[in-house]
Amino acid sequence: MALSGLDIYKLLPKTNCRECGFPTCLAFAMQLAKKAVELGRCPYLSPEAKATLEESSLAPIRLITFGKDKKIELGNETVLFRHEDKFYHPTAVGFIIDDNLSDKEIEERLDRINRLKFERIGQLLEPELVAIRQNADKKRFVEVLKIISQKIDLSFVLMSSDIDSQKEALSCVADKKPLVHPQGKENLQEFAKLAQEFKVPLVVCSSDLEEMSHLTKALKKQGWEDLILDITAKSLTEEIWNLTQIRRLALKKKDRSFGYPTLMVVDEKDPYLETIKAADYIAKYASIVLMQGTQPWQILSLLTLRQNIYSDPQKPLQIEPKVYPVGQVNEKSPVLVTTNFSLTYYTVLGEVEASRIPSYIMSVDTEGMSVLTAWAAEKFTPDKISSSIESFGVKNLVRHNRLVIPGYVAVMSGDLEEKSGWQVIVGPKEASGIPAFLKNLTRTGVG
Amino acid sequence: MAMELVKEKWLNAINKVTIGSTAEEGGSRTKVVTLGGEETLPFLHAEGALPYKPVIAYEVWDTPARDWPEGLSSVYGKVLNEPFAWAKICVEEYKAELLCVRLVGAHPDVENRSVEEEADFIEKIRKSCGVPLIVVGCGDTTKDNALLPVCSQVLKGEHCLIGSVTQDNYKTITASCLADGHNIIAESPIDVNIAKQLNILISDMGMPLERIVIDPTVGALGYGFEYAYSIMERSRLAALAGDKMLAMPFICFVGQESWRAKEARTAEDQHPEWGAVLERGIIWEAVTAAGFLQAGADILVMRHPKAVEIVQKNIEELMGK
Numbered sequence A: 001m002a003l004s005g006l007d008i009y010k011l012l013p014k015t016n017c018r019e020c021g022f023p024t025c026l027a028f029a030m031q032l033a034k035k036a037v038e039l040g041r042c043p044y045l046s047p048e049a050k051a052t053l054e055e056s057s058l059a060p061i062r063l064i065t066f067g068k069d070k071k072i073e074l075g076n077e078t079v080l081f082r083h084e085d086k087f088y089h090p091t092a093v094g095f096i097i098d099d100n101l102s103d104k105e106i107e108e109r110l111d112r113i114n115r116l117k118f119e120r121i122g123q124l125l126e127p128e129l130v131a132i133r134q135n136a137d138k139k140r141f142v143e144v145l146k147i148i149s150q151k152i153d154l155s156f157v158l159m160s161s162d163i164d165s166q167k168e169a170l171s172c173v174a175d176k177k178p179l180v181h182p183q184g185k186e187n188l189q190e191f192a193k194l195a196q197e198f199k200v201p202l203v204v205c206s207s208d209l210e211e212m213s214h215l216t217k218a219l220k221k222q223g224w225e226d227l228i229l230d231i232t233a234k235s236l237t238e239e240i241w242n243l244t245q246i247r248r249l250a251l252k253k254k255d256r257s258f259g260y261p262t263l264m265v266v267d268e269k270d271p272y273l274e275t276i277k278a279a280d281y282i283a284k285y286a287s288i289v290l291m292q293g294t295q296p297w298q299i300l301s302l303l304t305l306r307q308n309i310y311s312d313p314q315k316p317l318q319i320e321p322k323v324y325p326v327g328q329v330n331e332k333s334p335v336l337v338t339t340n341f342s343l344t345y346y347t348v349l350g351e352v353e354a355s356r357i358p359s360y361i362m363s364v365d366t367e368g369m370s371v372l373t374a375w376a377a378e379k380f381t382p383d384k385i386s387s388s389i390e391s392f393g394v395k396n397l398v399r400h401n402r403l404v405i406p407g408y409v410a411v412m413s414g415d416l417e418e419k420s421g422w423q424v425i426v427g428p429k430e431a432s433g434i435p436a437f438l439k440n441l442t443r444t445g446v447g
Numbered sequence B: 001m002a003m004e005l006v007k008e009k010w011l012n013a014i015n016k017v018t019i020g021s022t023a024e025e026g027g028s029r030t031k032v033v034t035l036g037g038e039e040t041l042p043f044l045h046a047e048g049a050l051p052y053k054p055v056i057a058y059e060v061w062d063t064p065a066r067d068w069p070e071g072l073s074s075v076y077g078k079v080l081n082e083p084f085a086w087a088k089i090c091v092e093e094y095k096a097e098l099l100c101v102r103l104v105g106a107h108p109d110v111e112n113r114s115v116e117e118e119a120d121f122i123e124k125i126r127k128s129c130g131v132p133l134i135v136v137g138c139g140d141t142t143k144d145n146a147l148l149p150v151c152s153q154v155l156k157g158e159h160c161l162i163g164s165v166t167q168d169n170y171k172t173i174t175a176s177c178l179a180d181g182h183n184i185i186a187e188s189p190i191d192v193n194i195a196k197q198l199n200i201l202i203s204d205m206g207m208p209l210e211r212i213v214i215d216p217t218v219g220a221l222g223y224g225f226e227y228a229y230s231i232m233e234r235s236r237l238a239a240l241a242g243d244k245m246l247a248m249p250f251i252c253f254v255g256q257e258s259w260r261a262k263e264a265r266t267a268e269d270q271h272p273e274w275g276a277v278l279e280r281g282i283i284w285e286a287v288t289a290a291g292f293l294q295a296g297a298d299i300l301v302m303r304h305p306k307a308v309e310i311v312q313k314n315i316e317e318l319m320g321k
């Protein structure tokens, strides 16, 4: 809980010695509450007061970073529901590779994982993690780790309950700052020492919240706080409950023993059910999801869900308003008008590409609103479109004066023709109608 | 000492809505479906009662379904041209608990079927299957205003769920549903305030609150999914915190939206990196549905039997205590 000025005042020496540069301790306390000054300016703070004040200024959910090339950031979330602010650090998605698979099987899996890259609305979507899980001895574990590190550029999770194996694996890939998953709660202190030595985060496993709280408190006392909580349980309802409780305890009760990112392992053979379970975890606060399935359709759907859930609700994704050429355009290419709301633009773009008819897409600045919303809010008006035609210099790009507008705003045709001097052609309402529309347009020689 | 969890004390529950009525109740359905009644957020069983599970309704059209991609239309095969056989497969083979009949053919741009034709069709559907019914108009306001009151009358006593009404067009259809004892779908454009306003308008006409279902206008995964997701969360939070004018169950038209998505339709040779098109379409519908379940969906209107099967399993797990 952020402390009030008065709460802070109670912890100060109350001597009004002015050494902090403020006339009274109270004045200093007020500034501290606003986070306008540094705590260190008062030289007379008791160690207890200092600890309390430092603690209160920490983020309720610790930010954990790991992985070398791809720096993964998790935690530091501030809300329970995305509309209250936004979710900051998207769920990291990764794949478990068992070390008892044959080398060939492992390499095939890695090839499949390496191909999992998708582009959606201008963002690259890809998984972040590969988790090596021990089923055999130390030698095999390290051997598989080596195969993997040669073939893949993702960050690692080391899953082994054997301290020696973990230690050797860590020394091999220390520079990649992997995540240590001890597969249980045995030897947790030892694992924490190891994690501390290599400066990597440690996974704490327990499906029982009370036990989890004890474990993290003990580790904190021991001096290692870069923790991630694995609360994989027997039933999905229990897991949803625990994920929700951890987020609530950390944010609403400021219980620091739960102020860490979470990790879920999906244990489900059927690839459909596996995907659905992973989707539930992504929606309900999991910071890491580890799974087996590597089918592109599984991962495309999950990464799209993650992109949706973690998008900023206060700011619709926008693209730069301008004229975008699609394909080998020439002076006869059709000109299609749309908004600068990413989703609208990329949907239109996809369909224009699919039509294989080179065209210009003119994206008007509607402050990120979609066609109908922008039209209703008067951000997508004949005036706005006419001035965009002017300022983007569309006249210099094509030798015709025909403009295609979205079917939903057909009503503005007359007005727009008058204002812009361009001939307006009403396009389809849904982007899916664009390929047929464009083909027709070029066939009839209008475009 | 046991650890203290954070349990919210909600002041209000979501209304219970019952669809269908049996012979004893004046209808002819073989069973009824009750939904809603949630006393807490989705699937937090330890915090409040969740007396009814979310239900999936299969979509059936009065006219051959057009524009359904191959992976979807091929599971139904020829019956897509034969609504009664289509309905029968959904009920008997796929064990549908609810049917959502869409009167697409009435649309002036589709087949412009007359109100009489549609009334006749609805009567046949009523006779041919015993599950509770959702009836949705063609989407053309003028036509629906003529069509839905007649359907409402034909189905009198069956306690259907009929829709949709909007802020600009609710009076005629609400009056019929009220008179014939049906529930009503109140559609709002991804907007909590309009949803609430519309519920007030409908209830001002005398419609009991427990006969209203909110359609928040969902988008598919990747196509505005997150807007409806947050609107549903906001609206459910307000309802649980005491707002009776938002305490209605949600209906989400998941099938219609997700099968329009490019990811559900595009052949593998165009996007090899996306993987098999059939599985992709199915998972697109299923993940969209699962996502909305986490935001509070009570009725999911879906299309692909495999997607339904997956989501059904998910619901069973989520409802298991």
Ligand code: SF4
Pocket (backbone or CB within 6 Å): A012, A013, A014, A015, A016, A017, A018, A019, A020, A021, A022, A023, A024, A025, A026, A028, A041, A042, A043, A044, A045
């Ligand atoms: S330096 Fe510390 S003790 Fe002195 S006035 Fe400032 S807050 Fe008070």
